Amino acid sequence: xxxxxxxxxxxxxxxxxxxxxxxxxxxxxxxxxxxxxxxxxxxxxxxxxxxxxxxxxxxxxxxxxxxxxxxxxxxxxxxxxxxxxxxxxxxxxxxxxxxxxxxxxxxxxxxxxxxxxxxxxxxxxxxxxxxxxxxxxxxxxxxxxxxxxxxxxxxxxxxxxxxxxxxxxxxxxxxxxxxxxxxxxxxxxxxxxxxxxxxxxxxxxxxxxxxxxxxxxxxxxxxxxxxxxxxxxxxxxxxxxxxxxxxxxxxxxxxxxxxxxxxxxxxxxxxxxxxxxxxxxxxxxxxxxxxxxxxxxxxxxxxxxxxxxxxxxxxxxxxxxxxxxxxxxxxxxxxxxxxxxxxxxxxxxxxxxxxxxxxxxxxxxxxxxxxxxxxxxxxxxx
Amino acid sequence: xxxxxxxxxxxxxxxxxxxxxxxxxxxxxxxxxxxxxxxxxxxxxxxxxxxxxxxxxxxxxxxxxxxxxxxxxxxxxxxxxxxxxxxxxxxxxxxxxxxxxxxxxxxxxxxxxxxxxxxxxxxxxxxxxxxxxxxxxxxxxxxxxxxxxxxxxxxxxxxxxxxxxxxxxxxxxxxxxxxxxxxxxxxxxxxxxxxxxxxxxxxxxxxxxxxxxxxxxxxxxxxxxxxxxxxx
Numbered sequence: 001x002x003x004x005x006x007x008x009x010x011x012x013x014x015x016x017x018x019x020x021x022x023x024x025x026x027x028x029x030x031x032x033x034x035x036x037x038x039x040x041x042x043x044x045x046x047x048x049x050x051x052x053x054x055x056x057x058x059x060x061x062x063x064x065x066x067x068x069x070x071x072x073x074x075x076x077x078x079x080x081x082x083x084x085x086x087x088x089x090x091x092x093x094x095x096x097x098x099x100x101x102x103x104x105x106x107x108x109x110x111x112x113x114x115x116x117x118x119x120x121x122x123x124x125x126x127x128x129x130x131x132x133x134x135x136x137x138x139x140x141x142x143x144x145x146x147x148x149x150x151x152x153x154x155x156x157x158x159x160x161x162x163x164x165x166x167x168x169x170x171x172x173x174x175x176x177x178x179x180x181x182x183x184x185x186x187x188x189x190x191x192x193x194x195x196x197x198x199x200x201x202x203x204x205x206x207x208x209x210x211x212x213x214x215x216x217x218x219x220x221x222x223x224x225x226x227x228x229x230x231x232x233x234x235x236x237x238x239x240x241x242x243x244x245x246x247x248x249x250x251x252x253x254x255x256x257x258x259x260x261x262x263x264x265x266x267x268x269x270x271x272x273x274x275x276x277x278x279x280x281x282x283x284x285x286x287x288x289x290x291x292x293x294x295x296x297x298x299x300x301x302x303x304x305x306x307x308x309x310x311x312x313x314x315x316x317x318x319x320x321x322x323x324x325x326x327x328x329x330x331x332x333x334x335x336x337x338x339x340x341x342x343x344x345x346x347x348x349x350x351x352x353x354x355x356x357x358x359x360x361x362x363x364x365x366x367x368x369x370x371x372x373x374x375x376x377x378x379x380x381x382x
Numbered sequence: 383x384x385x386x387x388x389x390x391x392x393x394x395x396x397x398x399x400x401x402x403x404x405x406x407x408x409x410x411x412x413x414x415x416x417x418x419x420x421x422x423x424x425x426x427x428x429x430x431x432x433x434x435x436x437x438x439x440x441x442x443x444x445x446x447x448x449x450x451x452x453x454x455x456x457x458x459x460x461x462x463x464x465x466x467x468x469x470x471x472x473x474x475x476x477x478x479x480x481x482x483x484x485x486x487x488x489x490x491x492x493x494x495x496x497x498x499x500x501x502x503x504x505x506x507x508x509x510x511x512x513x514x515x516x517x518x519x520x521x522x523x524x525x526x527x528x529x530x531x532x533x534x535x536x537x538x539x540x541x542x543x544x545x546x547x548x549x550x551x552x553x554x555x556x557x558x559x560x561x562x563x564x565x566x567x568x569x570x571x572x573x574x575x576x577x578x579x580x581x582x583x584x585x586x587x588x589x590x591x592x593x594x595x596x597x598x599x600x601x602x603x604x605x606x607x608x609x610x611x612x613x614x
Contacts, residue, residue, distance in 0.1 A: 056514045078522060086518035088511050093613040095533055104529075105519040137613035145614040156520065 006068070007032040007192050008053065008160055013062035015045075015052050015216075023048045023216040025062075030160070033190040037203035040213035041239065046196035047164050049213065053194065054084050054162050066160075082109065085158035089165040091149035093137040098129060098148050101137055105156040123151040126185050143174035150182060154189070161186075163195040167202060179205060200240055204228065212236045229284070230359050237282045237361070243320070243330035244283040250275050257355055259302075265326040268302035271360035278363040287357035288331035290321065290349045292341055304352045305329070309345050312338075319343075323351050385583060392584030393591055404588055411569040414482055415550040418489030422497045422545050425490075427538060430501025431527065435513075448502060451495025456488075460558030463488040467559065480561040485569070488555040493545035500544055504537030505530060509612075540607045547600040551593060 008030040015023040023045045030036055038046040051057035053064060055077050066083065069075040085105070093101050102120045111119075124130040127147040132140065140148065146166060153161060166182075167175040183206055186193055197203055203210050204224050211221040212231075220232045231237040234245050248262040250273045260267045260279055273279050307325025314320075318332040321343060329351050333343070343349070396404050433444055465471050467479040467487075478484045508530060516526045531538065553571035560567035562576060570589050577586040 051514070054518060056517055078520070081517060082520035084518065086515065088515060090509065090511065091614045092509060092512050092515040094529070095535075095613055108519055108521045108525055138611055140614065142614060152519070162518075 005032040006030065007034075007066070008194075009065040009068075010053060011063045011065065013049075013052060013064070014060050015048050015057060016060040021216060023052060025049060025218055028211070028218065028221075030192060030194060031208075032192055034208045035186060035193040035195065035206050037207040037210045038194065038196045038213055038218075039198065039200055039203045039210055039239065041198065044213040045216035046198075046213055048216070050086075050162050050164050050194060050196045054086055054160075055080055056086065082156070083159045084162060085153035085156055085160075086162045086164065087146075087149050087153045087166045089168045091140075091142075091145035093140070093145055093148055093152075096137060097133070098124070098135050098137060098140070098144075099133045101148050102151045102155050105152060109156065119155050120151075123155045126154065127151045127181055141174075142170055143178060146170060146174075146178060147181075150178070150185075154185060154191070157189075158191060161191050161193045163193065163197075165197055166195070167199070168197075182206070200228070212239060231282060231361070233361060234280055234282075237280075237359070241284065242282040242359070243285040244281075244288070244328065246281040246283070246327055248279055248281060250277045250279055258360065260360075262327045265305065266302065267358070268355040269358035269360050270356045271358070273360060273362050280361040280363070282359040282361065283329070283353055283357060285320065285330045285332040288329060288351055288353045290323075290331050290333060290337075290341065290343070290351055293350055303355060303358075304350060306348065306350050309343060309347050309349060312343060312345055321349075323349060325351055386587075389583035389587040393588035396585065396588040397591065401588070404585065404592070406565070407568055407570055407573050407589065408592055410482075411550060411571075414485050414556075414569060415489055415546060418486045418549050419493050419497075419542060419546040421486070421490040422493035423542055426494045426497025426499075426541065426545065427501045427531075430498040430541070431505050431531065433498075434502045434505035435527065435530070445502065448495055448499045452499040454492055454495055455554070456492050456552040456556075457554035457558070459488050459491050460555030463491065463555065463559045479559060480563060480567060482560070482567055484559040485556050485567060488559045489549035489552070492552060492555060493549045496548050497541045497545040500541035501534075501538055504534040504541060507537065508533055536607045536610060540604050543600045543603050547597065550596055 006029045010025050010028040013023065013025040013028070014021065038049060040046055048057065052059045055064060055071055064071040066075055066080055071077060071080045094104060099120055102123055103116045106116045106119060121130070124133055127150055129144060129147045129151065132144060132148070137145065137148065150166070167178060170178065179202060185191075186206070193206070195203070195206060207224055209221060210224050210227045211218045212227055213219065214235055220227055220236050227236065228240045231240055231242065237245055246262045246267070248260040248267070250258045251261045251266065252259040253273070253275050257268055257270050258273050258279070260269055260281060262281070267281060269281055305325035307323040307329065309321055310324050311322040312319060313322075314335075315332075318334055319338045321331045321333055323329045323331065331351060333341070341349070430448075433441065433448070463484060464479065466473045467476065467484055468474055469479075512533065513526060513530065516529050521529065551571060553575055556562075556567075556569055557572045557575065560569070560572065562568050562572040570593050574586050574589045574593070577583075577589065
């Protein structure tokens, strides 16, 4: 995906603290009006990158360009910060009323009382907290406090909004409601947004692009569907919810597909890899269907495997079913389907998945420099 | 037992009839300790805030010095202030020993580490990310410090109260550098010591009750601050 209207750009960005390279991003471009999610496990460097991009943490090396101008050189840091807003996991409200909290950024900028009142009222209404205007921030619930924090961020009409795990400490219904409202406000204002989150569902709901981070580096960046369905390596695959990750070797190459040997079982996958190449197959649990019928062995149908249910784990709306069919396989079924099929641990079932539902990672991609950025740690000097 | 009851009865009589001497001593005590606290507030809050918000080599040593200073024995302060202000001392030329000014200096020296230490703790107790949040709102460094002080205002009030509590109730330094001169350098604590030694328990108890009222009011504020929750 090519970004044509860049608002923010990082070049050769490095954050080094205590001799450790915390973040290394050779190049990152964020388009105007785009919502980019940084996802990854704890300690991946999401927050550090967010703080470096917002210049709340001074980068050790590299440049941040805002609308093509270098921050800290031709563009003053304070001026740059006044174009941004940041919302943290904790609402970090001031010990005053909701109104005063939302007005704080505007007061810092020295705006007049009339303008402030108009903007604050508008933002309070956007986030459904108009009725809390005069309430002390100390008396707010978690959700109300985070709404106040978001309203405060939007009040300054930021050109780039940074959100650092903003919903992580909220209960699910509150989180859902706030994500929905935030999505509407972002869409309405077309504010460029960068979100750090470890929740892939949040990322999917809000983002135009997703960047997967690990060990301070961006491993993969792309459209949500690309990252979710075509991860570059096993780590990304596991993080984006691919439950079945199988190691095998290509036995046969056909036109447009390959036959992969997994523990003596043959799986057909759409993809391109030479015979005898080691590959990793990724199968999303939603793409595996279960039935009670015996496997149709007489036909040429591939990817149909009889197996035994090892474990059943309820996950709310869906149920996770782990099956042994010569290799471990995970399927998600709805609670209704679970009841209809009378699925129980130890029961024999037939699992099936399409060749197109498998993502193939060749070992070359997993091990090579194309998937992971080189860790240039030799030039650390602070 | 009679001696106590009689003393308390007479003490309340002196208080409710606004005895001139008791009121005079109280007012003078408030002036001396209030001025000393104000000076310590200015120095202590500035130093406490600066140490809390900056990182520098030897910071831990400075913090430990401040914390040690919070337990500075008033008698030791009195001793050194007396030596410094003594006629042949380094600051003897000022000729302020046994004057209210000397008492204010001694009390300010006692209160400053208390205010500094509590201010430092108050600023450090604020969430670390609050500083980032304020900067992210577009604040200059000065604006950030102002907002942080406003956020810590109640804890800083606690610092003031603790500093004031420390000096209004100390006797060692005041008696050494003030001399307990009637109508000039006599404060609640030095007067209580003197009246007790003379056997004038009624006046001593009256002065003691006033000191207790101050102690109660200070603790009321401190308790209120302790029980208060921060916004999320």
